[in-house]
Amino acid sequence: MDLNKKILQLKKEKKAVILAHNYQRPEIQDIADYTGDSIELSRKASQEKDAELIVFSAVDFMAESAAILNPAKKVLLPSLGARCPMAQMLTVDEILRAKKQHPKAPVVLYVNTLAVCKAEADVCCTSANAVEVVKSLDADTVLFGPDKNLAEYVSEKTGKKLIPIPGNGFCPTHLLFQPEDVKVLKMQHPNAAVMVHPECSNEMRKTADFIGSTSRMCKYAKESNARKFIVGTEEGLLHRLRKENPEKKFVIAYEGGVCPNMKLTTLDRLYVALRDEKYIVKVPEKTAAKARKALERMFEVKA
Numbered sequence: 298m299d300l301n302k303k304i305l306q307l308k309k310e311k312k313a314v315i316l317a318h319n320y321q322r323p324e325i326q327d328i329a330d331y332t333g334d335s336i337e338l339s340r341k342a343s344q345e346k347d348a349e350l351i352v353f354s355a356v357d358f359m360a361e362s363a364a365i366l367n368p369a370k371k372v373l374l375p376s377l378g379a380r381c382p383m384a385q386m387l388t389v390d391e392i393l394r395a396k397k398q399h400p401k402a403p404v405v406l407y408v409n410t411l412a413v414c415k416a417e418a419d420v421c422c423t424s425a426n427a428v429e430v431v432k433s434l435d436a437d438t439v440l441f442g443p444d445k446n447l448a449e450y451v452s453e454k455t456g457k458k459l460i461p462i463p464g465n466g467f468c469p470t471h472l473l474f475q476p477e478d479v480k481v482l483k484m485q486h487p488n489a490a491v492m493v494h495p496e497c498s499n500e501m502r503k504t505a506d507f508i509g510s511t512s513r514m515c516k517y518a519k520e521s522n523a524r525k526f527i528v529g530t531e532e533g534l535l536h537r538l539r540k541e542n543p544e545k546k547f548v549i550a551y552e553g554g555v556c557p558n559m560k561l562t563t564l565d566r567l568y569v570a571l572r573d574e575k576y577i578v579k580v581p582e583k584t585a586a587k588a589r590k591a592l593e594r595m596f597e598v599k600a
């Protein structure tokens with residue numbers, strides 16, 4: 298029996314649901330029950346009623362959010378080493394230090410953070426709702442971490458002062474995208490629309506016709522009249538974009554735009570994770586209760 302069939306059989310036997318992030322390998326996206334951006338996957342995980350196992354094909358912080366939001370379910374991360382380096386850039390000490398310096402400023406944390414950090418946040422956000430979350434706060438100065446680029450972008454959009462914690466948190470994958478590459482691609486595809494993730498640099502964001510989360514880019518590509526798109530985000534998204542828009546053309550803004558952690562999950566590992574029910578992601582309830590509040594507050598904001 299081929300691996301796909303084995304996975305589907307195990308999935309049925311064990312009442313499992315497979316959630317995959319838009320950056321996962323094509324074969325993982327294809328076998329998943331649901332593919333989405335980080336807020337969509339969190340929402341899906343929190344609303345899951347029927348499944349007993351949630352297999353989260355993504356990176357650590359996303360699986361942690363699922364475990365926080367739906368503690369009754371067993372959440373599995375198929376690759377133990379799949380950790381988002383940006384989420385590792387912020388520590389609890391750093392948040393506490395910043396809070397001491399700016400006691401009146403609310404703390405907004407990107408979901409790309411560890412659960413212990415979320416427990417110190419007033420509210421979480423993703424790239425799909427960061428602007429609306431910050432707008433919803435009754436404060437002009439906000440502590441925001443860990444992505445400095447997203448902080449800059451939200452500040453531009455809201456006119457509020459965002460103090461980045463740490464001073465220079467960034468995504469090593471989105472850092473690779475450079476405006477020079479877009480300029481060259483624009484010479485080859487002059488009518489192409491440029492879509493960029495807000496984790497990219499300010500210079501890169503300036504090249505964009507559209508800035509948004511991975512799923513927002515999918516929506517934009519579907520609704521836009523453009524026939525060609527230059528895509529400034531992790532290459533995994535191009536699989537979904539091409540699948541959903543077979544008549545349109547998608548070119549990655551930089552060939553090396555790969556998140557190695559997102560690519561750690563393979564079909565083999567997915568199969569083993571389901572078979573052996575590993576690796577279980579659990580967050581101690583004391584931390585989870587506080588982090589849950591910050592995540593739930595995010596869901597209350599209309600975006």
Ligand code: 13P
Nearest residue numbers: 334335336423424510511
């Ligand atoms: P999205 O929420 O846009 O899918 O982004 C998650 C992420 O990790 C981007 O690098």
Ligand code: SF4
Nearest residue numbers: 381382383468470556
């Ligand atoms: Fe983290 Fe960047 Fe990978 Fe997203 S693309 S998971 S922010 S390292």
